[in-house]
Each structure stands twice: as C-alpha cells, then as structure tokens.
Amino acid sequence: AHEYFHNWSGNRVTCRDWFQLSLKEGFTVFRDSQFSADAGSPVVKRIQDVNLLRTLQFAEDAGPMAHPVQPASYMEISNFYTLTVYEKGNEVVRMIHTLLGPELFRKGTDLYFERHDGQAVTIEDFATCMAEVSGRDFTQFMNWYRQAGTPEVEVQGDYDQAAKTFTLTFRQSCGPTPEGKTKAPYLIPVKMGLVAGEGDLPLFTEGVDGATETVLEVTDREQRIVFRDVPEAPVPSLFRGFSAPVKWRYPYSRDDLLFLMARDSDGFNRWEACNQLALSSLREMIDARVNNDVVELDNRLIDAFRTVLSDDSLDGAMVAQLLTLPSEAYLSETMDVIAVQAIHDVRQSARVTLAEALKDPLIRCYEANRSDEPYRPEPEQIARRSLKNAALAYLSLLDDRDLQETLYRQAVDSDNMTDxxxxxxxxxxxxxxxxxxxxxxxxxxxxxxxxHEPLAVNLWFQVQAAAMVPDGLERVQALLEHEAFDIRNPNKVRSVIGAFCSVNAINFHREDGEGYRFLADRIIELDRLNPQVASRQIVPLTRWRKYPESQANAMVGELRRILQQPGLSPDVYEVASKSIADLGRP
Incomplete structure (x- = not known):
C-alpha cells in the first residue's frame, strides 16, 4: 500500500528538496495506515502504530540524532530516512486530519493534488492547501514540523461539587534537542470525553454544547478549560485515539483505569487504560527490585485480564492487544536510568504469574480460537489467530508437558506462517x-x-537473535557463520545483528560489555561494505546516557573506537560523533 500510494504522494507531486522528505514519506505513511485500518481493525492498527512510536520514535527524539520532521540541515541525507520523518511525519498529518475533520481534510488533499500535479513542492505548500479549505491559521501548528523532541503534557482535573464544574489544566513543555534548547508552544489537539457511571457525559464548554466528545486545542504553556453542568465527578478520557504524539500524564488511580477499561466508549483508550494499569504495576515492581525489595503483581490486573478473557463480545484482535504487557522497550522509555535486568526479570515474572493464575481460561481461549479452516488473510481469521497466539505465549511459560507438546506441534505442523x-x-x-x-x-x-525462501530465512534468523534466553551473544556469533548469512545482505544484517542489538536487551547489555564490543566490531566491518546500513545499526550505542555509569562508559568506549577507524564513512562518523559531541574529541 505504501509504495502504491507513492504514485500520488511522492511521484505525481514530489519534493522540491531533501528538507521536504516527510512531505512524501510521512504523508504516505498516513495514507497506508488509513488503508490498513480500513482493511482490518482500526483500533488494533492504531495500537500497533502507537507502540512503534512510543518505543522507537520517542527514543529517537530523545537521542543525539533528534531532528525536526522538516530538518533545517544535514550532513548525510541517508541518515534522515528516520522514524521521525516517517512515523512522526505521519502523526503530524494525522493531527491535521483530526483538527479539520475527514471532509475538510479530503478537500485539502484534493486541492493539493490538483494544484501541484507534476510539481516539486514544499511542506508549506501542503499546509497552505489545508489552510485555504479550512480557513485556519497554521502558523503555530508548523512548530510540529520545525521543532525536534517529544512534547510532554501534564494534566490535572478538579471537580467542584457545588458549582457542578470540572476543570482540566494542561501544562506543556518540550526539552532541549540538538537543534534548539528553547521550544515554542505547540498546538496540541486533545480528543477527549468525560466518563461517568452511565458512560460519556454531554460536554458544555466554550464552543461545545452537549456533544459527548470534542477536540480541545491546547496552545499555551498552561491552559485551563472549564466544563459546566457536570452532574458527578467524572474520569476524563484524554487523547482519544492518541490524538497527538506526546508524552502525557494524568494522576489516574488504578481504580480509575479499571473504570475506563469498563466504560470508555473509545476503543483505543480502553486499551490505553489497560496498558497504563499494567505499566503502573510493573513500574512499582521494577522500582522495588532496583531497591532490593519485592512487590507482587497487582491482583486487579489479573482480575482485569480474567474479565477480558471471558468477554465474548470483544473483538479477538483487540483482546490480544489487551492481554499483551508493555514491552521491555516501552518500560525502558519510562525510566530515567534503564535497569535492564530488573525490567526483564519483573516482566517475565509478571507473565508467569498471569499464566499460572489464568491457566484454565487461557487454555479455553486457545482451544476456542483454533480452526481447521483453510488459511485466509481475512479480519475474522486474523483476529482468531492473534488471540490464540497471545494465549499460547502465556501458556508456553508453564511447565506442563501437554502444553509444551501443543506448542511444539503448532511450530512444526501449522499450515500458515503466522501460526x-x-x-x-x-x-x-x-x-x-x-x-x-x-x-x-x-x-x-x-x-x-x-x-529456499529468503524472507522466511530472515524470520528464522530473527527468532534466534531476539530470543531472550541465556547465551544470546554466543547464538548470534554462531549465526554469523551460518551458510545462509551474508553480511553484504542488508536484510540478513537486520535480522541477526539488528534484532539482537535492538530487541534483545537482556543479552546485548550483558555486564561484561561484550555485546557492545560485538556491535562495534560489526559496525567497523559493515562501514567498509555499506555505510548506510552501518549507520543505522549503530543506534543502540548512541543511547548510552540512559544507562548506569558502567554500561554508559563501555558504550562510549566503543563509540570512540569506531571513530578512531581510518577511512570512516561520513554516514557513521555523523552518528557516532554527534553521540559523544559534548564529551570532547574522541
């Protein structure tokens, strides 16, 4: 879908220069994501996109190569085919869609293609078309294109029982990034509702007269919005559908999150409530582990998962997402200093606890979603496979001979690659x-x-490289010697070296630093063969500031070793040098 949509956004209307790269890539990602959402489950597609954004793009925004969606300069343009240009660029277009609504947005895109067919244009030309059809001023909105970093939004809610008002206070900020220390306020669209015992309440505030959902526009560093005629204390449902690519916080209690899971009318935010409930419990356990203490998994999360498993009215693909704990990568992004071992141990322990507590309903779920029907890539079958395999992932953690045999038989006997x-x-x-x-x-x-199928062999490599069981580095070193591996093939590099260093944190970040040395050796080797691939593989080392001192020092040491190589390519030099620029000469 992505390449097909480039026929219009990229080919018929293309970019005037490299600074406009997101004009074709971010816009096309938006178009292909809309297509994928329509072809399957819109909520599940949105969850998948947001997970990618939070775990990878937010990390890019916080790293040494952070740059605006519309960069003002570059050393090597190949280093700007990034998640920021693609995924954050998609989110910026999505916000325009949210602010204008589908009809005006369509008019804007029609005008854009009609006016500029056969031309090489700019991001400003795209925004001008949207401004003309809507009558909106896009001056402040353009900060999303011109400023790097992930905005953070703190939200507070206050209910006045006597006045029957509910006040939301928003405070936005954005930290310094390489292109600038001080950031102007963003225009942040907040799609929201107020949820009470009977569901969504009618909203009464400036410009809103009784609708149960609205899009607030937060434009100031601090902004208050007062809702009138609120009959009871509500729980706000904020950033529905992840209406802006920000890190936002509201002081929900765990009971508030359970309430939203049960009553929120927005499917994405029901998942978000479940995700935040799990995150809250896991972070409490991780923080305790770091301090040599022990906290058990919150029983409310176990009960919530049990309820989800028993609710036959829910879409199976959605249930699969609800049952998936926040990833180790996402948990890492929530910490100032990443405790790799604690994150891995706690998440694995929580999964085992859930598997033991929910063994019977998980088995019933697995059996109910098995099918002898011929494989079809259709939404109903996709949902059943997703849910079945989510249940199997938990059951695989149990020392039960019958379950382990079921797991093995699915691995070798299935008639489709998904299973x-x-x-x-x-x-x-x-x-x-x-x-x-x-x-x-x-x-x-x-x-x-x-x-004899290269793409399948890439999956086979990836499974082994990403496996979070002991001796991961030794397995990867052995894979480099396999007959099917070729370091000159970028997809093989991504499947083995990339999967190990970017996904398999517990093995890559081993205490002796050998994971870092392994990656640096491969970067040096790759730089002589394919500098563009090498510059993309170096990224895990560039995040050294997020790790404890001993690990950070080891990563910096490997970056310095890379920079000392004679004949280093500009591609790798740019990434490595920017990563330690504030530490002096290598």
Missing amino acids: THAALVSLANSPVSSAAHRVPEALADFYGKWR
Missing part, C-alpha cells in the same frame, strides 16, 4: 527446560522447509 512463527517465538523464549530441548528440532524443521 508457525508465533509458536516458534514462544518456544525459543520459553524458560521451561522441556521446551528448550525441542527448540533445535523446531528450528531445523523450519529451516528444512523454508531454506
């Missing part, structure tokens, strides 16, 4: 000793069947 791959991932990551013995058999079976 095969899901079972292989669960098998390769299972902590159960009986599962570990079956992993080589399942991997050999897969490779024997698919060795």
Whole structure:
C-alpha cells in the first residue's frame, strides 16, 4: 500500500528538496495506515502504530540524532530516512486530519493534488492547501514540523461539587534537542470525553454544547478549560485515539483505569487504560527490585485480564492487544536510568504469574480460537489467530508437558506462517527446560522447509537473535557463520545483528560489555561494505546516557573506537560523533 500510494504522494507531486522528505514519506505513511485500518481493525492498527512510536520514535527524539520532521540541515541525507520523518511525519498529518475533520481534510488533499500535479513542492505548500479549505491559521501548528523532541503534557482535573464544574489544566513543555534548547508552544489537539457511571457525559464548554466528545486545542504553556453542568465527578478520557504524539500524564488511580477499561466508549483508550494499569504495576515492581525489595503483581490486573478473557463480545484482535504487557522497550522509555535486568526479570515474572493464575481460561481461549479452516488473510481469521497466539505465549511459560507438546506441534505442523512463527517465538523464549530441548528440532524443521525462501530465512534468523534466553551473544556469533548469512545482505544484517542489538536487551547489555564490543566490531566491518546500513545499526550505542555509569562508559568506549577507524564513512562518523559531541574529541 505504501509504495502504491507513492504514485500520488511522492511521484505525481514530489519534493522540491531533501528538507521536504516527510512531505512524501510521512504523508504516505498516513495514507497506508488509513488503508490498513480500513482493511482490518482500526483500533488494533492504531495500537500497533502507537507502540512503534512510543518505543522507537520517542527514543529517537530523545537521542543525539533528534531532528525536526522538516530538518533545517544535514550532513548525510541517508541518515534522515528516520522514524521521525516517517512515523512522526505521519502523526503530524494525522493531527491535521483530526483538527479539520475527514471532509475538510479530503478537500485539502484534493486541492493539493490538483494544484501541484507534476510539481516539486514544499511542506508549506501542503499546509497552505489545508489552510485555504479550512480557513485556519497554521502558523503555530508548523512548530510540529520545525521543532525536534517529544512534547510532554501534564494534566490535572478538579471537580467542584457545588458549582457542578470540572476543570482540566494542561501544562506543556518540550526539552532541549540538538537543534534548539528553547521550544515554542505547540498546538496540541486533545480528543477527549468525560466518563461517568452511565458512560460519556454531554460536554458544555466554550464552543461545545452537549456533544459527548470534542477536540480541545491546547496552545499555551498552561491552559485551563472549564466544563459546566457536570452532574458527578467524572474520569476524563484524554487523547482519544492518541490524538497527538506526546508524552502525557494524568494522576489516574488504578481504580480509575479499571473504570475506563469498563466504560470508555473509545476503543483505543480502553486499551490505553489497560496498558497504563499494567505499566503502573510493573513500574512499582521494577522500582522495588532496583531497591532490593519485592512487590507482587497487582491482583486487579489479573482480575482485569480474567474479565477480558471471558468477554465474548470483544473483538479477538483487540483482546490480544489487551492481554499483551508493555514491552521491555516501552518500560525502558519510562525510566530515567534503564535497569535492564530488573525490567526483564519483573516482566517475565509478571507473565508467569498471569499464566499460572489464568491457566484454565487461557487454555479455553486457545482451544476456542483454533480452526481447521483453510488459511485466509481475512479480519475474522486474523483476529482468531492473534488471540490464540497471545494465549499460547502465556501458556508456553508453564511447565506442563501437554502444553509444551501443543506448542511444539503448532511450530512444526501449522499450515500458515503466522501460526508457525508465533509458536516458534514462544518456544525459543520459553524458560521451561522441556521446551528448550525441542527448540533445535523446531528450528531445523523450519529451516528444512523454508531454506529456499529468503524472507522466511530472515524470520528464522530473527527468532534466534531476539530470543531472550541465556547465551544470546554466543547464538548470534554462531549465526554469523551460518551458510545462509551474508553480511553484504542488508536484510540478513537486520535480522541477526539488528534484532539482537535492538530487541534483545537482556543479552546485548550483558555486564561484561561484550555485546557492545560485538556491535562495534560489526559496525567497523559493515562501514567498509555499506555505510548506510552501518549507520543505522549503530543506534543502540548512541543511547548510552540512559544507562548506569558502567554500561554508559563501555558504550562510549566503543563509540570512540569506531571513530578512531581510518577511512570512516561520513554516514557513521555523523552518528557516532554527534553521540559523544559534548564529551570532547574522541
């Protein structure tokens, strides 16, 4: 879909210069994501996109290569084919869609293609078309294109029982990034509702007269919005559909989050409430572990998962998302100093606790979603497979011979790659000793069947490189010697080296620093073969500021070693040098 949509946004209307790169890439990502949402589950697609943004793009915004969606300068343009240009660029277009509404947005895009067909244009030309059809002033909105970083929004709510008013106070800020220390306020669209016992309340405030959902426009560093005629204390449902790419916080209690899970009319925000409930419990456990204490998983989360598993009215693909705990990468993004071991141990412990507590409903869920029907890539079947494999991922953690046999049989007997791959991932990551013995058999079976299909072999490499069981570095070093691996092939590099260093945190960040040395050695080797691939693989080392001192020093040491190589490419030099620019000469 993405390449097809480039026929219009990229080919018929293209970019005047490289500074306009997001004009074609961000806009086209928006168009392909809309297509994918319409073809499947819009809520699930949105959840997937937001998870990518929060775990990877937000990290890019916080790193040494942070840059605006419309960069003002560059050393190597190949280093700007980034998540910021693509995914954040998509989010900026999405905000325009949210502010204008679908009809005016369509008029704006029609005008854009009609006016500029066959031309090379700018982001400002695109914004001008949107301004003309809507009558809006886009001056402040353009800060989204011209300022780097992820805005943060603190929200407070206050209910006045006597006056029957509810006041929301928004405070926005954005930290310094390489292109600028001081940021002008953004125009932040906040799609929201107020939820009470019977559901969404009618909203009465300036410009809103009884609708149950509205889009607030937060434009000042601090802004208050008062809702009138609010009969009871509500729980605000904020940033519905993730209406702006920001880090936002509201002081919800865990009971508030359970309330929104049950009553919010917005599907994305029901998931968000579940996600934040899990995040709250996991962060409490991680913080305790770091301080040599122990906190158990909140029973309310277990009960919430049990309720979700028993609700047959929910879309299966949505349930699969609700049952998935925040990833280690997302948990890392919530910490000032990343405690790799604590994050891994706590998340794994929580998954085992959930699997043990919910074993019977998980088994029922798995069995109910198995099917002998011929494989079809249709929404109903996709939802069943998603839910079945989410249940299997939990069951794979249990030391139960029958469940482990079910896991193995799905890995080797399935008639579709989705089920095969899901079972292989669960098998390769299972902590159960009986599962570990079956992993080589399942991997050999897969490779024997698919060795002549390069994309399938890439998956096979990725499963092993990303497996978070012990001895990960040694497995990856062995994979580099495999007959199917070729370091000159970028997809093979991403499947082995990229998967290990970017996904497998517990093995990459081993205490002896050998994971960092391994990556630096590969960067030096790759730089002589393909500097563009090398510059993308170096990213895990550039995030050294987020780690404890010993790990940070080891990463900096490897960056310095890379910079000392003779004949280093401009691609790698730019990323490595910017990563330690404030530390003096390498």
